[in-house]
Amino acid sequence: GEDVEQSLFLSVREGDSSVINCTYTDSSSTYLYWYKQEPGAGLQLLTYIFSNMDMKQDQRLTVLLNKKDKHLSLRIADTQTGDSAIYFCAERGGFILTGGGNKLTFGTGTQLKVEL
Amino acid sequence: DVKVTQSSRYLVKRTGEKVFLECVQDMDHENMFWYRQDPGLGLRLIYFSYDVKMKEKGDIPEGYSVSREKKERFSLILESASTNQTSMYLCASRAGPNPYEQYFGPGTRLTVT
Numbered sequence: 001g002e003d004v005e006q007s008l009f010l011s012v013r014e015g016d017s018s019v020i021n022c023t024y025t026d027s028s029s030t031y032l033y034w035y036k037q038e039p040g041a042g043l044q045l046l047t048y049i050f051s052n053m054d055m056k057q058d059q060r061l062t063v064l065l066n067k068k069d070k071h072l073s074l075r076i077a078d079t080q081t082g083d084s085a086i087y088f089c090a091e092r093g094g095f096i097l098t099g100g101g102n103k104l105t106f107g108t109g110t111q112l113k114v115e116l
Numbered sequence: 117d118v119k120v121t122q123s124s125r126y127l128v129k130r131t132g133e134k135v136f137l138e139c140v141q142d143m144d145h146e147n148m149f150w151y152r153q154d155p156g157l158g159l160r161l162i163y164f165s166y167d168v169k170m171k172e173k174g175d176i177p178e179g180y181s182v183s184r185e186k187k188e189r190f191s192l193i194l195e196s197a198s199t200n201q202t203s204m205y206l207c208a209s210r211a212g213p214n215p216y217e218q219y220f221g222p223g224t225r226l227t228v229t
Contacts, residue, residue, distance in 0.1 A: 042221050088158060106158040106160075107158050
């Protein structure tokens with residue numbers, strides 16, 4: 001079945017770049033997503049990348065996809081204290097739910113801590 | 117602006133109690149989901165509903181049931197709560213098949229003592 005792996009923790013200094021990594025197993029993944037969860041809140045979609053792309057940039061966020069190695073990364077430039085959160089990688093794989101629509105499989109989440 | 121609300125942010129229940137977690141969305145979405153979130157395990161799908169009165173088991177349905185009597189409301193039921201069901205529960209909804217449009221509620225932190 002599908003499996004999505006992330007490291008659990010990352011600590012960076014304010015102003016540095018953060019790189020959060022994710023590996024997945026489903027080769028039929030069509031979209032890959034990054035969600036952010038701030039303390040006490042639900043998940044908020046940050047960005048996504050289609051599987052035929054290598055890179056996507058959105059302001060301070062850069063997503064890199066290595067489809068051959070099934071490796072996804074999220075780079076946050078000039079990391080701020082407001083970026084402290086849990087970041088989830090998710091893949092839209094080939095599994096179709098009853099009623100249509102693809103299942104999202106989430107990674108374990110990476111807790112990003114930004115230090116002054 | 118899509119809104120997904122959950123009835124409680126924090127809930128404390130005793131072992132053996134019947135527990136209802138409520139989720140309401142205001143955008144007429146067909147699909148609604150219940151996940152549980154545990155440290156180191158990420159989000160795991162418990163149940164999914166694609167229409168009123170229609171439901172499908174997710175990856176970890178044991179010990180849970182669901183109810184969807186109205187399109188906007190999806191309830192998660194713990195028939196007899198156990199301590200291993202202590203967790204954060206997240207509801208989500210989406211309009212169609214594209215997960216890009218999946219919106220999450222703020223979560224309910226349930227503690228079973």
